[in-house]
Amino acid sequence: MEELQADETPTADGVSGRDRMRGQIVEVAAGLLAAGGRDAVSTRAVAAAAGTQAPTIYRLFGDKDGLLAAVLEYGFSTYLADKPPLDPAADPIADLRAGWELHIGFGLANPALFLLMYADTQPGKRPAAAEAGLAILRTRIRNIATAGRLRVDENLAAELVQAAGSGAVLALLAVPEDRRDPRLPDAMFDAVVAAITTPDTTAPGGTRNAGPTTAANALRAHLPELGMLTDGERHVLGEWLARITH
Incomplete structure (x- = not known):
């Protein structure tokens, strides 16, 4: 699979390709977490579901714990918005x-x-x-x-x-x-x-x-x-x- 590139250049809506990819990966990981719990959120599974490769996840999040921390922020931001x-x-x-x-x-x-x-x-x-x-x-x-x-x-x-x-x-x-x-x-x-x-x-x-x-x-x-x-x-x-x- 050819790895998607995280472009730093902002698009017309002001969001860089890197940020867009990061958001996509977090959403995919959140879906896997909801469906199968923490064990389902492996870097390989997330990369496959997001259409990228594991090195991209490490580059954007550092490691699995960094990805899970981002998923927490994503899920909780929705929670706070509903408060x-x-x-x-x-x-x-x-x-x-x-x-x-x-x-x-x-x-x-x-x-x-x-x-x-x-x-x-x-x-x-x-x-x-x-x-x-x-x-x-x-x-x-x-x-x-x-x-x-x-x-x-x-x-x-x-x-x-x-x-x-x-x-x-x-x-x-x-x-x-x-x-x-x-x-x-x-x-x-x-x-x-x-x-x-x-x-x-x-x-x-x-x-x-x-x-x-x-x-x-x-x-x-x-x-x-x-x-x-x-x-x-x-x-x-x-x-x-x-x-x-x-």
Whole structure:
């Protein structure tokens, strides 16, 4: 088979032949991953399906791990594009639930990609795609803190939500589809929300039980807005508030 050349010259649409070939290979690899899991994404199989040769893959991606990292970015970019927009004015818990439901749906619809992203990772090294999702989650957690409803510090809350969401998907994927309990994701969400938030005091029957931790979380979330303080003062105040929330 004659190897396709990765031309660096941009075409009329501004995309070089190299980038076009790279995108084609990633799409082919993503299809093989979805159909047969990680083992199906060999350089030989991807090259054959993409109409090129293995040296092209090594030149564009370095090795198989580099190709899989590109597939993760490709798959997760679609996931992020489908995420509901962040709305600071919305109910922060409802906003968190919308992101949770998309996360669960994405994992169940793309099991091989999800396993690659959350189960087949190196210790201490989170894929860039997962980091991007966590950044969005942290913003949703910040909105809960701003509303004065976060009972634990923001980092712990974000890690708890991510662990619970990923754990729920992995638990569901571990059993045959016809034996999965559809109540699990909602039950898990309710449990983690109860662990990280206080009751809504504006809801009917709501009672105020904020306490110093919740108040400190809310003030920390508003620190960037405190323009009457110097950078040094905001830094010191942030350290004090962090001591309260930990």
